[in-house]
Amino acid sequence: MSRIATVRGREVLDSRGRPTVEAEVVLDDGVRVHASVPSGASTGRHEAHELRDGDLSRYRGRGVRTAVANVRDLLEPAVAGLDPTRQEEVDAALIAADGTPEKSRAGANAVLAVSLAVARAGACSRGIPLWQHLIGDEDPVMPRPMINLISGGLHARRNLDLQDFLIVPVGAATYPEALEASSAVIEATGEILRERGLSTLHADEGGFGPALAGHRDALELAATAVERAGLRLGDDVAFALDVAATHFQDPATGLYDLTAEGRVVDAAGMVDLLEGWMREFPIVSIEDPLAEDDWDGWKLASERLGRSAQVVGDDLFTTNATRLRRGVRDGAANSVLVKMNQIGTLSETLALAELARAAGYGIVVSARSGETEDDALADLAVAARGGQIKVGSLTQSERLAKYNRLLRILDEVGPHTALPRWEWAWAR
Numbered sequence: 001m002s003r004i005a006t007v008r009g010r011e012v013l014d015s016r017g018r019p020t021v022e023a024e025v026v027l028d029d030g031v032r033v034h035a036s037v038p039s040g041a042s043t044g045r046h047e048a049h050e051l052r053d054g055d056l057s058r059y060r061g062r063g064v065r066t067a068v069a070n071v072r073d074l075l076e077p078a079v080a081g082l083d084p085t086r087q088e089e090v091d092a093a094l095i096a097a098d099g100t101p102e103k104s105r106a107g108a109n110a111v112l113a114v115s116l117a118v119a120r121a122g123a124c125s126r127g128i129p130l131w132q133h134l135i136g137d138e139d140p141v142m143p144r145p146m147i148n149l150i151s152g153g154l155h156a157r158r159n160l161d162l163q164d165f166l167i168v169p170v171g172a173a174t175y176p177e178a179l180e181a182s183s184a185v186i187e188a189t190g191e192i193l194r195e196r197g198l199s200t201l202h203a204d205e206g207g208f209g210p211a212l213a214g215h216r217d218a219l220e221l222a223a224t225a226v227e228r229a230g231l232r233l234g235d236d237v238a239f240a241l242d243v244a245a246t247h248f249q250d251p252a253t254g255l256y257d258l259t260a261e262g263r264v265v266d267a268a269g270m271v272d273l274l275e276g277w278m279r280e281f282p283i284v285s286i287e288d289p290l291a292e293d294d295w296d297g298w299k300l301a302s303e304r305l306g307r308s309a310q311v312v313g314d315d316l317f318t319t320n321a322t323r324l325r326r327g328v329r330d331g332a333a334n335s336v337l338v339k340m341n342q343i344g345t346l347s348e349t350l351a352l353a354e355l356a357r358a359a360g361y362g363i364v365v366s367a368r369s370g371e372t373e374d375d376a377l378a379d380l381a382v383a384a385r386g387g388q389i390k391v392g393s394l395t396q397s398e399r400l401a402k403y404n405r406l407l408r409i410l411d412e413v414g415p416h417t418a419l420p421r422w423e424w425a426w427a428r
């Protein structure tokens with residue numbers, strides 16, 4: 001059996017050019033691997049703590065030197081000598097070494113980098129792919145991608161309040177077909193934007209970030225693009241939204257300030273607006289329709305929108321079991337977004353996916369808006385068996401690392417190549 005010999009951290013850059021943490025793990029059998037962690041922009045208040053340096057002289061205070069030092073000083077002593085194939089033991093040791101509920105002492109960025117690097121080392125020393133190492137005896141499930149087409153909110157800083165307009169290739173039976181349909185819609189969107197004299201520049205996750213007339217304009221643009229690509233709206237390709245409503249809720253009043261609509265609405269008003277769009281357009285998944293602590297609003301959203309769409313909690317749940325249990329008890333949603341760095345270890349992430357599965361919740365494994373070229377997310381999505389992944393657009397290498405890793409995984413999963421059937425139909 002191999003043992004963890006050394007663990008070191010280093011600073012690498014993410015897709016916004018900001019520093020993030022990479023951990024390198026060396027085993028006593030000679031295996032040497034690294035893993036790096038992503039970083040969000042529209043982060044939820046209940047996420048695990050990403051440790052950033054307070055020193056404003058470098059990277060305007062966004063450095064991760066302390067987190068990097070913690071990998072060596074706090075975390076290496078906790079896991080050195082452990083068996084890298086026993087992920088839960090390793091993660092328990094990391095959690096104990098940090099000792100805080102939000103992983104604020106070591107930094108969730110330091111903890112997750114080590115957790116992921118150890119998993120990769122364990123897979124390497126067993127000579128099997130990472131997804132297989134994580135999945136145990138279960139069958140792998142290829143994930144259907146939901147792909148960012150148009151960005152607004154904090155990712156594009158244009159005039160749309162909603163953060164993501166995504167396409168879901170609901171009719172695709174296989175992952176390559178899903179990519180092909182999505183790529184055709186992205187190209188058609190670019191064409192239409194050029195014809196309209198609008199910008200085709202990309203936002204943080206590679207989606208288009210044009211100055212559109214409003215949210216309805218974005219939905220119409222997406223619908224036209226699907227048709228121009230020769231695909232059937234709602235049958236081949238449907239839509240998903242990440243409203244990311246926390247970021248336009250007025251903290252003083254609890255109301256939602258939709259600049260692009262020229263309206264301030266309460267939770268019921270938000271639901272009315274979304275319901276109206278759902279009747280007109282094939283929206284089959286809605287993430288964060290309301291703010292992270294608006295539990296009553298979420299109940300209403302899930303009653304009304306959840307009949308025909310996936311209602312996904314991202315900022316609401318922050319990959320946190322306590323919050324997910326509350327959501328299940330209160331009927332606040334019917335699906336959960338799973339982001340490793342919201343909770344900080346791989347074992348806790350996989351346990352959260354199990355909890356969601358047991359509750360009959362949908363599971364969408366998601367990247368962050370600041371990503372690195374690390375591709376472990378693809379393996380996680382297959383191992384989490386939720387059948388869905390959200391990574392951004394198809395146009396940037398930090399996203400392609402995951403999309404292309406899934407194409408390689410397709411050659412590793414034996415007979416399990418089909419995508420699970422898409423459950424939600426457009427309620428026209």
Ligand SMILES: O=C(O)[C@@H](CO)OP(=O)(O)O
Nearest residue numbers: 040041042043367368369
């Ligand atoms: O809100 C989200 O779902 C993610 C990814 O789109 O964004 P961020 O990483 O900025 O939180």
Ligand SMILES: [Mg+2]
Nearest residue numbers: 242244287314
């Ligand atoms: Mg989100």
